[in-house]
Amino acid sequence: MTGIEKRFGPVTALDGVDFTLEAGQIHALLGVNGAGKSTLVKILSGVYTADAGEILLDGAPVALGSPRAAMAAGVAAVQQHPELVPDLSGVENIFLGHEGRRPGLFARIDRTAMQAAAERLLARFPVEIDLDRPVGEMPAVDREIVAVLHALRAEHTRILILDEPTSTLTEREKASLFAMMRALRAAGIAIVYITHRLEEVFEVADSFTVFRGGRNVASFTAAEAEARGVSIPELMLAEKAGELFPPRDGRPEGEAPVLAAENLGLAGCFSGGSFALRRGEILGIFGLVGSGVDELSKALFGALRHDEGRLLVKGRERRFSGPHEALRAGVFLVPGDRRTEGLTLTEDVVFNTTVANLGRASALGLLRFGRNRREAARLARETGLHPPALDRPASAFSGGNQQKIVIAKGLFRDADVYIFTEPTVGVDIGARAKIYGLMRALSRRAGVIVVSSDCDEVHGLADRTLALYKGRPVTAAPNRDGLLAAGIMGRAA
Known part of the structure; x- marks a missing residue:
């Protein structure tokens, strides 16, 4: 050529x-x-x-x-x-x-x-x-x-x-x-x-x-x-490659958990999930495909209903009947499959950015078109969307830029808990560094969970980590069949 x-x-x-x-x-x-x-x-x-x-x-x-x-x-x-x-x-x-x-x-x-x-x-x-x-x-x-x-x-x-x-x-x-x-x-x-x-x-x-x-x-x-x-x-x-993962800020002390799970379980998927998440930190959950991590993230967001244990959001026990209740409670999920679960591919950037918070996007039942466009433009700059073409349908963007649109939607929602599932699949190294920086900045005002099958991603980004193996949390990392990397729980220790 x-x-x-x-x-x-x-x-x-x-x-x-x-x-x-x-x-x-x-x-x-x-x-x-x-x-x-x-x-x-x-x-x-x-x-x-x-x-x-x-x-x-x-x-x-x-x-x-x-x-x-x-x-x-x-x-x-x-x-x-x-x-x-x-x-x-x-x-x-x-x-x-x-x-x-x-x-x-x-x-x-x-x-x-x-x-x-x-x-x-x-x-x-x-x-x-x-x-x-x-x-x-x-x-x-x-x-x-x-x-x-x-x-x-x-x-x-x-x-x-x-x-x-x-x-x-x-x-x-x-x-x-x-x-x-x-x-x-x-x-x-x-x-x-x-x-x-x-x-x-x-x-x-x-x-x-x-x-x-x-x-x-x-x-x-x-x-x-x-x-x-x-x-x-x-x-x-076209520049020296810097640190991929942003520096940690230090774990919060004395902060009440913004989200906590006590022996959370879903039959056939996972069981015994116990952890607490505080503002100011990133909790990493590691697990390979089929380990139950995807189902766990959806149970935290109400897309699946847990049938064991307790889920507490800001100290109140919750059993979400669907994602709409999780959103109202301040929990937002950036799903692993952005194309089918995170975006309306035929709609433009403004629609996808604002659709999860129509209360903020409208007044007296009417959409605030001018304000929404300004907010979408601001979030496009903040997430590094390229090109920042607000009228372009989401399907016309590359995978990494589609992920940035989903993150912009989460930022517009202004939640208390953000759950990122496989946040950098199909994303280049420059965009990965940008997304990691956004997640760290977000953790300063909200609790952040990153769910990933990438061991390096979890270890490099999270303040504390949890690993799932065949639906069960593990506190050590046996190298069984190469499924778990040795030392995955070292960060928690």
Whole structure:
């Protein structure tokens, strides 16, 4: 790709970008949210058309003016949130829209041919997966593999784009996906790999390119970058990378808990949850996928109803019948799945910022449009939303900026307790530092809980920590099957 340019109105998304990809190579594409990575791969996959520049495959110019044209040229993409049909099997999802028909008066789906084609795919790219299982019952890594196989169903696919494929995977699941990526590389397929987890670059990628401000600012092989001691964060941010986690302020003394749980439990999810949260501190709750941490965060917010123990908010026992009661009591949740649980994707920034506090956003039953817009603009600046386009729908923003809109909604609510679940999934290092700083500033006037499967995040950010393993809190960290990092409870001690 040479001299690629793309503008959206007055915004220049790509400014004369060059990008080279070799066969049988895993090439990581890096940059902060809004740097131009997604725009480039959407041009490569035919979703967007470049305003200027040229795309060459095997040295010959090609026009990839639509996803169909890109797929015909051998380019396939797996988006960050693959659209799969949960009630259909893995085989049915792989060939969705390409099922094939049996000949005859009444055309029927040729399931025998689909099964045979799926077996040929697994012979080409060996991976342990039950494709007869409904996708909705599969673990996250198997759903990601189904999406990859869907992209590879055409035998002429030669370029595969993977957008944040490990954002919701555990370490064990990530290893399974990396093994498949290496198998694809060995088969001669070139992979464009977008990630915000910079430690993965040297684990799986052969080379990487860094984008900043719509331009390609650096390209290295992984070996060359390691030998030269290249700092990827500094390339991404154009400045020395500072401390990722803000300094702690010191734990509050003598403050009454703003939220407390006493042996809190929910059948089949978690039990024995006991902790106290005070203004002026961040409580970290660590647990892997399936450990019960997500259900715990939703029980604290009333999205799930606990059936054991007591929950106290500002000294008063509460049993929320729904999130509306939790909001009125001063508890706000920034959910782990911002797209389905945190945002109305079709609405703009102003709507999403103010929707959780209509009492503040309205007067005498009428919305305060001017005031709400000013407040949304202020919170956009405070959270570092980029671009600060208040009329743009939430769906048009990158994942990191969508997370900032959810946080802005929480700030507009002005709660006493903030619960952040997986707050930096799919968020670049610059935005992560900004979000961590916001959480620390927020903790000075409210109690903050961060629920995360990222051990480093919990340990680096929290004043005190709690860990859940198979739904039970643990006070020590046995390294069973690598599921808990040694010393996770060291901060509490």
